[in-house]
Amino acid sequence: MGVELVEGRDLFVDEGKVFMRTTRKPKQVDVIYRRIDDAFLDPLTFQPDSMLGVPGLFDAYRAGNVTICNAPGTGIADDKAIYAYVPEIIEFYTGQKPILKNVPTWNCAREDDLAYVLDNLENIVVKEVHGSGGYGMLIGPTASKKQIADFRKVLEANPSNYTAQPTLALSACPTHVASGVAPRHVDLRPFVLIGDRVRITPGGLTRVALKKGSLVVNSSQGGGTKDTWVLED
Amino acid sequence: MLGRTASSLFWMSRYHERAMNIAKLLEVAYRNAIVAHGGQNSLDDWRFALLSSGCENMYMAKVEEVSPKGVISYMVFDKDNPCSVRVCLEAARNNARSVRTSITSELWEAINTTWIEFSDTNPQSITRDRLPEFLSWISQRSHLFRGALLNTLLRDDGYYFSQLGNFVERVDNTARVLNTQYWVLLPDNDVIGDGSMERYQWTGILRALSGHRSYRFAYPNAKLSAQNIAEFLILRREMPRSLAHCYEWISGSANDLGLYYGESLPSLKMADKISSELSDTDMSDIYHNGLHDFLSDFIVQNNNFASQLSQDYNFA
Structure with missing residues (x-):
């Protein structure tokens, strides 16, 4: 695609613009598709000890000289609790009902949802709201009785940390x-x-x-x- | 191209070349140590390998005593020795991995399989008896790497950086091997006694630089002599590890790079200068000004060229 795979050290900021260190002259960068967390993007703005980021990147971003995709802050969409609100978000912004249906999602922070989830643990999938990588989750239909009992305790201790969905039949x-x-x-x-x-x-x-x-x-x-x-x- | 990509291609080649050069030095040590020769302590042969690869001081600090087993384990497998075969092959592979998408699958397979098979080898299993077979496997893998590079890599800037890394390392190795034993290559060091001592040192140097057989073709009517060997390994362009041959390639690649980018940078001028100095000199000049000084200066010039190159092309 002609898109360079870069590390933080391949980029630098000069007079509010982002450049790539190439074998010839520095090449200005307009769009960065980033794969690192917000906190590591720019040591001058966020975590000062980040070796992954690019010093000054955030100033360039604020000045409108570079587009960061996904934009800083969009990590909130990674929170699985947001998913339960997607139909409402669509309706709020477009005034229309969503065309594609959501997978039914129970937000365990809500009392009714939590009660349903606790009654149906053996049939559903429960995930941490900020979890990723397939860790910290329960797949009810394949879990043992002990795993379900253990998970029930964890869930009851901190319900707002979890969402649940029916087990999908993956292709x-x-x-x-x-x-x-x-x-x-x-x-x-x-x-x-x-x-x-x-x-x-x-x-x-x-x-x-x-x-x-x-x-x-x-x-x-x-x-x-x-x-x-x-x-x- | 990213400066980091150029750097990775350059070092991928450098490290792979270095791994083979180390294997060659050990091959010579092994061969010379098993051939009986009057008065010579066979441990000197293993010391020759340590000296030529520049790791004698580090070895003595860590292992203290020169022994075949100690040298083999240090130079082939030791993770703490920055020029062990293991460290070089791993560094070559890691550099290749970071530019995986800029090289061909043939080249990647060659370098990755070498690393996988090397790291699957139990160091204990490489006893002195099994050493030659293992060293020749390393050489063969290195030839496969070079072949894959030459046969499949696109002739763009990435190719030139890979070639430069290879020849900068190769020429450094040749100069160092010669400089480690420069006194046996002085013209007044012609045969003492029956000459067996000299022959054994000379063939060691030639073998370490894969030039034992080709020397005979280059000098069909001459016996081994210090002056011919020095000329062969320094000035003869047809010898693929001679200083002159390597610099012909270095200046060629530097020029190709200049054409490719449409600009002439200081490193190009340096390469041309070193290359033409090697064409304009002969062995009597070199001997007149001192072989040891010539080689030491050359090693410095080559290092300067490599750092100018990385400055010119933003190797991070």
Whole structure:
């Protein structure tokens, strides 16, 4: 795609603009798709000991000389509790009902939702609101009685830390494993770009759970990826 | 191209070349140590490997006593020795990994498989008897790496940086090996007694630089002599590890890079200067001004070239 994969040390800020250190002259950077947390972006603005960031980046951002994508602060959308509010958010901003339905989501901070979740632990998936990587979660249908009992205690101790959803039947896809080709569960992340119009990038991220029967596709837990082509948007 | 990418390509090649050069030095130590030779303590052969790779002081500080086992383990496997084969192969592989998308899959497979197989090798299993086989495996993997690079890499700036790293390292190694034993290459050091001592030192140097057989082709009618060997390894352009040959490539790649970017930077001028000085001199000049001084100056000039190059092209 002609997009450079850079580290903080490949970039520098001069007179409020961001530049890339290349083998020739410094090249100005207009857009950064970042993969590091807000707190590490710029040691002059956030964590002063961050070695990952670019000193002065935030001033350049404030001056409108660089677009950071996703914008600082958008990490709030990673909080899984937000998901429960998505239909309301859509309605608030557009005045319309959402076209795609949400996966039903129970926010355990709400008393009724919590009661339902506690009654149905063996059927649903419960996740930490700020969790990622497939950690700190309960998959009710595959969990043992003990795991469910343990999780119940943790959930009751701090309900607002959790959301729950019904267990989704993930699709399966032929996958090369040690014994040959076998079905393994996958999920798909398409990348949707919204500007003057809505476009879907021709590639996407398909994650695959390599363990038999597993629904955990996260790479940090041994999940794999599959080459993905989006043929039409 | 990012400065960091150029740096990774440069160092990927440098480290891979260094790994092979170390293997060659050990091969010579092994071979010479098992061949009986009058009066010579065979531990000197292992010391030669330590000296030529520049790690004798560090070795003595850590291991204290020179022994075949100690030298093999230090120079091949030691994680604390910045020029062990292990550290070089790992650094080469890590540099390649950080530019994984800028190199071909053939090149990546070559370098990655070498590292995987090397790290699967139990150091205890490489006894003195198994050493030659293992060292020759390292050489072969290094040839595969070079072959994959030459046969598959796109001829753009990345290729030139990879070539520069290779030849800067190679020429440094040749100059160091010669400088470690420069006295055996002085013209008045011609054969004492039956000459077996000299022959053994000379063939050691030639073998360490993969030039034992090709010397015979370059000087078909001459016996081994200090002056011919020095000329062969310093000035003969057809010898692929000679200073002159390496600088022909370095200045060629530096010029290609200048053309590719459309600008001529100070490092290019330096490479041309070093290269033409090597063409304009002969062994009598070098001997006249002192072989040891010549080699020591050359090593400094080569280092200066490498740091100018990284300054010119923003190697972070």
